[in-house]
Structures are given as C-alpha cells and as structure tokens.
Amino acid sequence: MIELIETDGYRRQTLREIGQALAIEPAHILYYFGSREELLQQTIEFWDAQSFQDLLDPHHDSGLDLFVAAVRRNCEAPGMGHLFLSFAADAIDPTHSAHAFFKRRVKQIHADLSQAVRQEQEQGRISLNIDSALTARQLMALADGLQLQSLISLKESAIDDLARSVDRLRSRTV
Template identity: 50%
Template sequence: MTTTSSDTAPARAAASAKGAARREKILRGVIAIIGRDGYHQQSLRELAKALEMEAQHILYYFASREDLLRSVMELWDKDSLANADPAALAGPSLDLYVAAVRRSSAAPGMSYLYLSFAADAVVPTHPGHHFIRARQARVRRDLAEAIRAEQAAGTIAPEIDPLRAARQLSALSNGLQLQALLDPDGADCDPAAEVAAAVARLRGAVP
C-alpha cells in the first residue's frame, strides 16, 4: 500500500492539538537559536543539541532537516503578518512588504537561512524547490496586487507595469539583504530603507 504525505509519521504527529503545540515549540526554538547564534547551515543533530533533544525526536514531527527549516520560514512569515499593523492587513500592501523586509533585516540569521535555502532549492530535486517557487510567486503576486490597488487609488502612475515592478522590488530586497550579510558592519546598506525608497519612487514621491 502506498502512502500519501498526510499518512507520514510527522503529519500524524502534528495532527493532534498536543502534537501541533509541540511542533510549534520546536519551530520557535529553532527561530530563537538562529536569532541568537545565526545560521551557519547547522545540521539536524546540531539543531537538536541546541534544543536539548534528540534528532530522532525532531524527526517525529518533521520529515527531514529541510522540512524543519521550511516550516521555520513559514512560521516566520506567519508571525510577520501577526505583528503587522491591523490597518495594513486589508490586502497586499507595499508598506507591509517594507515592514517585512525591516523585520527580516533585523534578524540576519533568518535572512541567511532564506537566501541559503533558496539558492539550494534552485535544483528541481531539492525538497524545498516547490516551496521556494511558490513563496516567490506569492510575493510577486501580492506586490503586483498592491501596486494595482495603488494605481486604482491614484498613488501610483497607471503606466507602471505591476508585474515588472513587483519582480524588481523582490529582487531588490533579496539582493540588498545579501549585501547586508556580506558586509554586516557597513553603514551604507539598509535593505528596508532602500526598499522604502523604491516604493516612494513608484509613488512619485522621490525624483
């Protein structure tokens, strides 16, 4: 008998309320570790040791190290929305995107986790390939929708191509966060400020 993803042991473990709570505790523990120690491509064993548990216990809730890290990024994204200004949650928002970049830039370990995971996931056989592609597509789609909404409101010129501008904002954010990681002591690279300036230019506030 073949099994589907919903039949796997980690999926069954997370199905109960207790299992879901334990799973989230592990994820928040990993986020805390990365926030404290940074991300240096820790192995599952290293992460388990930092969590003061056995690697096998983590594998009871997650299918693999990649599944664990993917889930960490999903929870990080979810928290970004939970901590946002309620007024910005009515729909996709350029200001909300700037806030997300600011939050990520303030946590270099999380920035590096995403960029490193995304680079590895370029390979189609990587376990996180579809996740990264879907996440990138969602970001571009939300940015394009936000731009269209501002065009309808008259704050962004109608001749701006929403999809092209969305791609450019996404690429700018990723590139700037990489620069900030490569030169952490550099005072001239503030990803959130640069993305905010790009948004202001879209709105015509900056020449």
Template identity: 45%
Template sequence: MRQKKDAAVTPQERKGGATHAKRVPGKVDGVKGSGYSKGQAKREEILIGLIAALNRGELRNPSLKAIGQALGVEPAHILYYFKSREELLQAVIVRWDRDALGQLPDGSPKIMDIDEYEAIIARNVVRPGVVHLYLAFAAEAVEPSHPAHDFIRERFDKARTALAAAIRQEQDLGTISAAIDPAIEARLLIALADGLQLQSLIDPDIDAAAHLKSAIVQLRESKFGECVNRPRFPGV
C-alpha cells in the same frame, strides 16, 4: 464440573492486544488522542526553539546536528517529528511568513500596502539568522530535485501576487502610474529586497529597508514624471 469465576487471561490480552481492550476515558475510536496532541506540542517546541536560536544569531543555515546541539535534542529525535532537515527549515519559513509577511492562516497572501512590505524588510534586518537561513535555503532549492523547490517557487508567486495587488490598488487610487506593469514591479521589489538583505548580511552598514523605501518613493514619483518600467535605485 464447577465453572471458573474468572476467565483465563489470553496471551493477547496480556500484551494489550485483546479485541475488547479497556477503553481509555475521553478517547474516541478512529480519532487521534492525547498522544497526537503531545506530538504536535513537541513539534511546536522544536520549531519555536529553532526560530529563537536563529533570531539570537546562534545558527546560520544549520545542519541537523547543529540544530540538535542548539536545542539539546538528538537529531534522531528531531526526525521523529520532522521527516527531514528540509521539512523543518521549510516549517520555519512558513511560520516566519505567517508572522512577518502577512499571510493568512490558510497560507494565502493578504493584500498589503507597499509601505507595509518595507516595514517587513526593516523587521527582518534585526533577525539576520532567519534571513540567512531563508536566502541559503532558497539557493539550495534552485535544483528541481530539492524537496523544497516547489515550496520556494510557490512562495515567490504568492509574494508577487500580494505585491502586484498592492500596486494595482495604488494605481486605482492614482498614486502609481497606470502605465506600470504591476507583476513586473512586484518581481523587481522582491528581487531588490532579497538582494539588499543579502548585502546587509555581508555588510551590516547597508540599510536594506532604507534603500527599498527609496525605490518605493521613485515608483510613486513615476506618476508625476517620465514613466519607466523599472525604477532606479540610487545608493545600492
């Protein structure tokens, strides 16, 4: 019996499920290829688009539907790249921190001086959409069951650690009284900054950065006057 030159094509091969399927050039078994890169690129596109819309003031603590409308993307398509609205908003805050709050790429806080913190708040004031998102999202995350509860808590801890380190640095230099507790003062500065940013959203005439700078000046002046654990904040 004459042998056929070409073997019959199995149903599995027709469906692309053959054991010895044709290899894709440049693709290594067990390693995510171009599909993964395209997915990451689309995720980045959604993230950058949302941040831009927030910076333009087009969105304020938006729903998934509102985000989709602003980006021209179906909500279901967004959920293909982000597990939930909360994960997307958390990614926005992570990127904002990395760009504005001086975090290192691994998420750890870098030691920054206190004046830099005041400059960061000044920068935030011209991005009310992102500030509104952060404050509203942090308020939502108060509930322990909220998906971002631990994230927001850790974020506060990182900011406090970074500011406390900056205060200790100035204590070593003699510009801030050694009697002041760096951890307490760091929490006070964070609370003041967040509260002032909230007030500035309600009343744009409030200069959050200027009031924060006043508190920083008084913190340093405590070295030369009566040392108190909590600075006074005039004009707030």
C-alpha cells in the same frame, strides 16, 4: 537554533548541535521532522506564515508598505534571513524539498505586489504608465538583493533603500 545559523550559516550545524540548541535529543528531531533539512524547512515555513500574522497592523496602509515591513522583519532576524535566502537559492533545484514552497511563495508575493501597485495606481499614488507586474518583479529582486547585502555587510541601509525605492515609485505620478 537561529543563533547558530546566524553565526555559522545553516550548512555547518550537525543534528547534535541543533538538538543542543533546542534542548532535545537529535533522535527526536528525526522522529518529528524526518531530517535536519525538514526541520529547517518547517522553520522557514513557520516564520513565513507568522510574518503575515505579525504584520497585520493598521499602520500599513498599503501592500507596498506591508512588503517593506516584511523585509524589515527579515533583516532584523539575520539568522532567519540567512536560512531563508540559502534555502531559496538551493530550492531552485526542482528536486529540492522546498522547491514547491518557494515557487508558490514567489508567485503569491508577485501577485500581491502587482495588486498593491495597481491599487496605488487607482488611488493616483503611482503613475498609470508603470507596469505593475514588472515593478513587482523588480521590487522582489531589490528586496532579495538588499537582504543578501545586509547579511554580508551593508546592514544599515537595506530597509531605507527599499523604502526610498517605493517612495520614488510613488513620486512618478502623472
């Protein structure tokens, strides 16, 4: 199914095409998920939850490094990245089925990144003059923009650009 999304975007697949990709009847999708949109939303939520499990690795010594690794994971799966960013844009509408999920997710990532910046400030890795909440919003915006660019054309530099921004943030120690 993700390969379909990668080649055609997420709006073009019919329930029949998704069923064929999953080797199940479209009626089974409706039975278990209620709609095509619900299947896609559950796919996003599973991917997101799995990211935390996959990224729990002793190599990530900070929350900022974990954030870069999570963005790398998304960029390495362009079909999921496309689905995720498209759904996030649609979920701006408060009536969208994924609105609450994305609202919680944004709030949680902002809190986690703010905490990661404060932690590195306490360790002397980031200047105390840096506003952790503002920096968290900026890193989130940068990551979203870079992921979008990587889906359009600039595949080679998204992760490097994000990692360099985190390194630059760390080099502002005072």
